[in-house]
Amino acid sequence: MELHSDVEKEKVAEVVNQFKGKIYQRPPVRSSVKRRLRVKKIHDIEIVDSEGRLYLLKISSDPGTYMRKICHDIGIILGCGAHMRELRRIKSGIFTEDNLVTLQEVSEALYMWKNCKDETDLRKILMPMEIGLCGIPKIIIDDNTVDAISYGAPLNSPGIVAYQNFRKGDMVGILTLKGEAVSIGIAKVDSDKIPDRGEVISTKRVLIQRDLYPKAWKK
Known part of the structure; x- marks a missing residue:
């Protein structure tokens, strides 16, 4: 972050600390989403280093948080203006810089x-798709349910074999008995309130090829 005029470091640190917790944020004018007011949580924000008007910030936040907007808003509160000079993402979900490889x-x-x-080298780079489901609750389903979900059907309770705890509205990963990724979806109920019959997960993205498993449903 670069400030537009000189400000005492103690004052900058005081304002930066105010951004920890839940904040209101409206996406910048140049953004790919609607500019509606949103609530985002800043889990942690700290000044790592500073030199003159330049400040190196380390921020942990909810997905979809605009870092350049944080820099801009800090500048407004300080009364001097500020903008983001550079952005480096060092972690996203379970993935860190240690997982990165170059295009070369x-x-x-x-x-x-x-x-x-x-x-040999390709196998070192490629990772199973299932690794991307780490960090979210997962449900294991029986083989007779897989094909229906591969066509976009929701997951109903009779097809569930085992599950991790989840809450209504959570993103959930669906796996086969072999551990293959089938889909991701949104939970319609809490895991402790799964009905004997009825929809449990609304399918949002299918990850498995159709017709790999036996068909046990009618069109």
């Missing part, structure tokens, strides 16, 4: 696979 490494791995039939 991807290109070289693909070259070795296509031209030398050597998939």
Whole structure:
């Protein structure tokens, strides 16, 4: 973050600390979403380093939080103005910088696979899709339910074999008995209130190919 004029560091630190917790935020004019007022939670915000008008901030927040808007709003409260000079994402969900590879490494791995039939480097880069479901509750379903969900059907309670605790409105991952990712969806009920019959998960994104599992439903 760069301030537009000189401000005492103690004052900057005081204002930055005010942004910890729930904040109101309206997306910037140049954004890909509607500019409606939203509530976001800043789990942690700290000044890591500073030099002159430049401040290095480390922020942990809800998804969809605009960092450049935080810098702008800090500048407004300070009365001097401020803008974001640079942004570096060091963590998203379970993924950190340690999981990253360069496009050059991807290109070289693909070259070795296509031209030398050597998939060693490619296997080091590629990760199972199921890793992306880490960090959210999961439900295991029986084989007879998989094909219906692959066509976008919701998950009803009779098809559930096991589950982790979840709350209504949570994003939930659906897995087969073998641990294959089937879909992700939104919970319609709390896990401790699953009915004997009825919709439990509304399917939002199908992850498995159709017709891999036996069909046990009627169109």
